[in-house]
Amino acid sequence: MSRMVNETIEKWLQGWSLSRKLPLPVKYKSGFKIELGEEKQKIRYVFPELNDDFLNLSKIINEPWIHLKVCVSPDKVEKAVPERWKIQPPGYMMSCFRPMKNPGSVLCEGYRLEYERYNSTVLLKIIAENGELACTGRVVLVDDLAVYDRIITEEEHRRKGLATFLMHELERTALSNGISNNFLVATKEGKALYESIGWELYSPYTSIVIPGI
Secondary structure (H helix, E strand, O other), X not given: OOHHHHHHHHHHHHHHHHHOOOOOOEEEOOEEEEEEEEOOXXXXXXXXXXXXXXXXXXXXXXOOOEEEEEOOOHHHHHHHOOOOOEEOOOXXXXXXXXXXXXXXXXXXXXXXXXXXXXXXXXXXXXXXOOOOEEEEEEEEEEOOEEEEEEEEEOHHHOOOOHHHHHHHHHHHHHHHOOOOXXXXXXXXXXXXXXXXXXXXXXXXXXXXXXXXX
């Protein structure tokens, strides 16, 4: 795994942690460790590649709700780890190392914007006329990387272009700081949205965990 890839994933993790008000990642061998302290996610380990450090952890950990994450496809992980580990829904590391496509999108009528700032994070909310929260997203600037996180459109407000508009609005923050390197982890559902505005698959992202009883 190249040094540049390793640095990109470390910056993404820093942004992810700042966005979620969590402790910053610390290096753990060839990967990274974040102490979350949540009931169903106590610790997460993230590795840029499937290697001995990842595999050794999978053999010695027996405690539930410690998540191991690695930048390879699920089938490669499933074959390599003990059966007690369960594969989680797939993630997709995605990048857009240039300005996004179709920047002329406009906000659907009947919605307004609200901004908040914390921990180097810009939180954007799209609010409906009735006061409902329709769409939210965050961007965190880490050195030369813009990290996007928690891009969510509520079910009743989907298919109105809100998430596309929100992504371009968040991008303004990055571009105003001279940053056009964009990074996020998408769900299967979100992947098509990001591809439509110029994002590309950077790496598969597989998570495993030992569930509690």
